[in-house]
Each structure stands twice: as structure tokens, then as C-alpha cells.
Amino acid sequence: MKEPGTLLHGLFDRWWFRHLLFWIIIWNYFAWGYGFIEVTPLGAYLLSLGLITSAIFVVYPLLYFLIPEFLVKRKFLLFFLGYAILITAAAILRKYIHQLTGLQLTHVGFVSKIGNNVLPYTYICCMAASVKLLRHAYFQAENAEVAVKDKTHAELELLKTQIHPHFLFNTLNSLYSHTRQNSDKSPGIILTLSDLLRFMIYESKAEFIPLTQEIQLIKNYVELEKFRFGDEMDISLSFSGDLEGKLIRPLLLLPLLENSFKHGSGDELDQKWISLDLNVEKDLMHLSLANSRNPESIKMDIPGESNGVSLQNVRRRIELYYSGKHTFMIKDDGEIFLIKLELSLINEQAVTGKNKITETKKYDLEMPAG
Numbered sequence: 001m002k003e004p005g006t007l008l009h010g011l012f013d014r015w016w017f018r019h020l021l022f023w024i025i026i027w028n029y030f031a032w033g034y035g036f037i038e039v040t041p042l043g044a045y046l047l048s049l050g051l052i053t054s055a056i057f058v059v060y061p062l063l064y065f066l067i068p069e070f071l072v073k074r075k076f077l078l079f080f081l082g083y084a085i086l087i088t089a090a091a092i093l094r095k096y097i098h099q100l101t102g103l104q105l106t107h108v109g110f111v112s113k114i115g116n117n118v119l120p121y122t123y124i125c126c127m128a129a130s131v132k133l134l135r136h137a138y139f140q141a142e143n144a145e146v147a148v149k150d151k152t153h154a155e156l157e158l159l160k161t162q163i164h165p166h167f168l169f170n171t172l173n174s175l176y177s178h179t180r181q182n183s184d185k186s187p188g189i190i191l192t193l194s195d196l197l198r199f200m201i202y203e204s205k206a207e208f209i210p211l212t213q214e215i216q217l218i219k220n221y222v223e224l225e226k227f228r229f230g231d232e233m234d235i236s237l238s239f240s241g242d243l244e245g246k247l248i249r250p251l252l253l254l255p256l257l258e259n260s261f262k263h264g265s266g267d268e269l270d271q272k273w274i275s276l277d278l279n280v281e282k283d284l285m286h287l288s289l290a291n292s293r294n295p296e297s298i299k300m301d302i303p304g305e306s307n308g309v310s311l312q313n314v315r316r317r318i319e320l321y322y323s324g325k326h327t328f329m330i331k332d333d334g335e336i337f338l339i340k341l342e343l344s345l346i347n348e349q350a351v352t353g354k355n356k357i358t359e360t361k362k363y364d365l366e367m368p369a370g
Helices: 004-012 015-034 041-071 076-101 109-117 119-180 186-201 211-232 254-263 310-321
Strands: 233-241 246-248 272-281 284-292 326-332 336-344
Touching: 015 041, 015 119, 041 076, 041 119, 076 119, 186 211, 211 233, 211 246, 211 254, 211 272, 254 272, 254 284, 254 310, 254 336, 310 326, 310 336
Parallel strands: 233 272
Antiparallel strands: 272 284, 284 336, 326 336
């Protein structure tokens, strides 16, 4: 059995119910007005019925023909001429309906006839037009909201696709160097790369992922980069605080680290290092990511100052996902490039199970070949 609220909502979705309700309200309104003259309640409703019946032949041609065909197109003379013809025809029809019921209002003078034959129809037409315009405005606003959401979703998907190739190319470079050397670590690199690609292609489509998932991806990526740089780069990772049970948007932190490796590993640097510190207090995540850089090098991936996509994309995604719930700061003093990010995370219990994904496995990179 449907609940009363659901049933009523379903009725309002039907056009005939909305129209019927409108005319019932108008009928009762004018019957109440006729109650002030010397007629019985039945007579008042019969007088009002004559007005409502004839008004129907004015309202619908007005809404669905005169307004869209003449008024909207600024053909004012044709609009008012058509409206005058409808009013005249309705007044004649109303007169014959009253004669059939045996009831008739007596109009004394020209002004009285205009007031009783013209103004009621104008009033009803204005009411009907107002309801239609309000409903049109509501759906226009609703469609505009849906369009904004669709545009935002499309923009986010585009930003994610721009991140993937950049990340993939750097990882393949690492694999290529070890493959040429016939390293026994190549199988482990391939498995880890496969796991990362599987996440980016399939599992990153989830609305949220566990923060621990993103952290594991970061660790796997760092392991791959260690094979690439060996002892040339000092890498420090720190994860602390309330990490469990927190959710984050997928692929949000990993591109930041990838950007640090990109710019903190130049051949011109004597000391190459990266430091990442992530701490969670309750539902607030604090991230500090710093890397070395050559003060003589060109400007890095700062939004608005270069053509790089990494930080621009991440910043834009954060603005769309965490509007009003984040701070993002970049500091560049010439030798150190620092990113500080604060995000308000979502508790895992607040999200339905359909958005959860399984933890990514961390493969053993020391496994023997074969």
C-alpha cells in the first residue's frame, strides 16, 4: 500500500489532476464571492460554474496559442485582438449558461458590465498564467542544476584522464630501464604496475575510496620510483593519525607525489629528496609534501605560471570536490617546493556500501624472475 505522501506526489505528476485542482479552487473562490449577494449556496455555485465553464474557453487558447504565438513574439496588436475576441465569446457563453440554470446577475451600466464580464476572466487568466510560469521557472532551474552537475562531472572525468597518461609514462620509463638490464626485479615491477593500472582504469571510478587505499597506492608508486633512482634520491614517507575508516576521492594525492618526483629529480640537482607527511586528526587530513628543486630551473607546475597539468588538475579537482572544505597552499623559495593541503574527509560509515572498493594488494618487488 502506497503512503499518502507518495500517492499525492504521484497525482501531482499527472497533468489532468493539476488542472482539475486549479479549476476546483477557482470555482470555490468565486462561489464564495457570490455568497455575498442574495442567492442560495447552490445558486452561488451555479453562478460560479457558469463563469468557470466559460473561462476554460479563454484560459487554454490564451496559454497555448495567444501567449506563445503573439505575446512572446511581440505581436501585441494581434494578442489583444485575440484576447478581446475570447472574452466576448466567453461572456456570451456565460450568459446562455446562466439562462439554462435560471440564474442571472443584473448588470447596471457600462462599467458594471465590464467589471463583471471582463475582470473575472482577466483575473483567472492571470492566475493560470502565473501558475504556468512558476512551474516553467521551477523546471528551468532544475534543468540548469542538472546541467551544471553534468558539466562538473564531465570536467572531473577529463581531468582524471589527463592525469593517467602522465603517470603511466614515468612508470614505464622505470620498467624499461630494468627490463634492458634483465633485472630479476622486473616481474615485481610489472605486477605492481598492473595493479596500479587496474585501479586507475576500473576501481578509480568509485565515488570514494578508503584513505588507506590511496596511501597504499602512494607506497607502491614510491617503490617503483626507488627502482628508477636507487640511492640518488632520499625519500621520506610518514603516515600517522586516524587513517582507518576515512574516505577520499580517488587519485587525489598520488598526482601530487608524481609531480614532486617529476620536478625534484633533475640531473642538475646535487641532492635529490622528497618528504611527505600525512596526518589525520578526526576527519581532517593534513598533508605536507616538499621536494628539492634547482633555483636556476624554469618555473614549475604552479597554476597560472606554466603549461603543466599536474598541479593545475589536482587543484581544480579539489576545488570541485571539496568546495569550502579544503585549503591548498604552494610555497616556492627557490630551493624547496612545498605543498600544504588540508581536506575534510568523509567517515566511511556515512557512505553506502556501493562506493567501497577492495584494498589494493602490495606485491613483493623482491620476487625472483620466472
